[in-house]
Amino acid sequence: MKNLLVRLVFLVFSVVFLVGSDRSDVGETTTYNRFEVPFYGQPVPIEYDPGMRLPSLQSIEHANIRSAVRRADRSPTRPLLNSLLAAKERYELNDFLFYKLARLSLRVIYEGRNRNAQELGLYKMLVDVGFDARLTFRGGRVFVNVYTSEDLFEVPIIDTGNRPYANLSCMEQDCNGRQRLYIYDGHPNPRGRSFGFQLTRWPRLAEQPVDRELRFLYHGVQQSMKVTYDKTMVDIMKDYPFIHEYCYLETPLSNTLRKSLLPQLEHYMQRMDEQQRLELLASFTRSAFAYKEDSEYFGRSKPMVPEELFGYSYSDCEDRSALFFALVRDLLDLPMAVVAYDDHLTVAVGSETIPGDAFRMNGQRYVFCDPTGPRASSRIGIIPPGYEDKKFTIIGAYK
Known part of the structure; x- marks a missing residue:
């Protein structure tokens, strides 16, 4: 019953989210691109507006990141996010697998290039669905961090504002040890919900049966x-x-x-x-x-x-x-x-x-x-x- 209620709350949130969309965030449906991304053997349909793509950041500092975040806020990211929310509901993805699908989709949209723009797009989507996400940066790179109340090991964690934030970007990339990260001062969801990693149930993805004696x-x-x-x-x-x-x-x-x-x-x-x-x-x-x-x-x-x-x-x-x-x-x-x-x-x-x-x-x-x-x-x-x-x-x- 608890899992059902959580799913219903998430679905209601998604419906409200879609109905209340700002048209600048939706773009023009005639310009949407579509593709299928293979997600652990499951083809997932994705729709996006190519106008959401962000240009490369010329340098990584507070002022440039702030400008890029504002541009991301005005970009038509909603079609992509709608696709991801639909997939989350259909395939019963937990928060971490939702994030993995979002990252994989952004990699396709940016054709594997412009890594920092991909991170900014991911950051915007996590914020838009209600997570408390923060940006950090160092050495020409931007990192996405998300608040979680769950125990994690071998994952870089920053503590700020009495909340621990897991560095999602460092799960995918080599972050060169424990060098200092600078925290971007923008904080749109300071009371945002905790990001979940635990697998209390498996997603409903395509089955790949293998026999073993x-x-x-x-x-x-x-x-x-x-x-x-x-x-x-x-x-x-x-x-x-x-x-x-x-x-x-x-x-x-x-x-x-x-x-x-x-x-x-x-x-x-x-x-x-x-x-x-x-x-x-x-x-x-x-x-x-x-x-x-x-x-x-x-x-x-x-x-x-x-x-x-x-x-x-x-x-x-x-x-x-x-x-x-x-x-x-x-x-x-x-x-x-x-x-x-x-x-x-x-x-x-x-x-x-x-x-x-x-x-x-x-x-x-x-x-x-x-x-x-x-x-x-x-x-x-x-x-x-x-x-x-x-x-x-x-x-x-x-x-």
């Missing part, structure tokens, strides 16, 4: 299954910003993977009790996927959402915890706690009867069910080996 050990007996995942979701996450660890666990399985994987696991679980079902799921996440640390496999930290485990050759403890969390939630609907050690992530499941290592939180007993290992073991109720005497924190919970 999996084998896993359950109490020493090899089991096999063929699953189908959606490559579109894996592609979305390839360059997604690094959000809070718990957000990866909350990201759902795609409809493609749900329809393929869950019925097979449910079939295995027939006539099993609760402990055996948890042992089966732990066995699956431990042994169906090869293990390798992110630093060795990707050369950097790369937390995965559950879908991504099926699209890569290797995964680590964070990734398996995300998948185990999703499977227990969707198949068993049991309480869970996400347990974080300094260098390991695991999951504990709420149960008063399953024997083994456990702890209490808010009156509920949680038994350890490590999704990572040991690989050949199906036992649960054991603190991960080597962590018996180490302190941990709870970074999230379900139910």
Whole structure:
């Protein structure tokens, strides 16, 4: 119900926005250009007025930026923004994917040139839809920053006016480390809404199904299954910003993977009790996927959402915890706690009867069910080996 209300509010805002358009922002419909942009395999129709294109900035300083922003305010950007808002509603894009589509469209409109004009166009559209956006500049370049209340990592953040702003431009470009950025003093939406990165649901983009054969050990007996995942979701996450660890666990399985994987696991679980079902799921996440640390496999930290485990050759403890969390939630609907050690992530499941290592939180007993290992073991109720005497924190919970 909450998601429906959010969508309705956004739709009403969009309708009001369109009805109240200033004609100078709309241009002449006879001059509109149209194209389709491939967005993660989904052709998205885009319409724009070529009169919206801005000239190159001769030099980057406050006065020139102010002049360019005023020119952008008078330019006919509304046709493009209308296309983007329609796509956001139709394909159920979150804020970050809306931004990605806007950036990709501007790149096509400017034919990959005039980078600073593209940034100014993006800034205007973010402001027009109600975000609190700020411009920064340095060394001949303009950067777009947007206020967000969400936790981000490995993304440049500036703090001004008691608000954190994420540098969207630096997600796409090499920003040369931590050199000082100058803040443009224009601030059209100081009370604008927070920009969202979390994926509480997947967008409705074209499905790209990929089959994968999996084998896993359950109490020493090899089991096999063929699953189908959606490559579109894996592609979305390839360059997604690094959000809070718990957000990866909350990201759902795609409809493609749900329809393929869950019925097979449910079939295995027939006539099993609760402990055996948890042992089966732990066995699956431990042994169906090869293990390798992110630093060795990707050369950097790369937390995965559950879908991504099926699209890569290797995964680590964070990734398996995300998948185990999703499977227990969707198949068993049991309480869970996400347990974080300094260098390991695991999951504990709420149960008063399953024997083994456990702890209490808010009156509920949680038994350890490590999704990572040991690989050949199906036992649960054991603190991960080597962590018996180490302190941990709870970074999230379900139910």
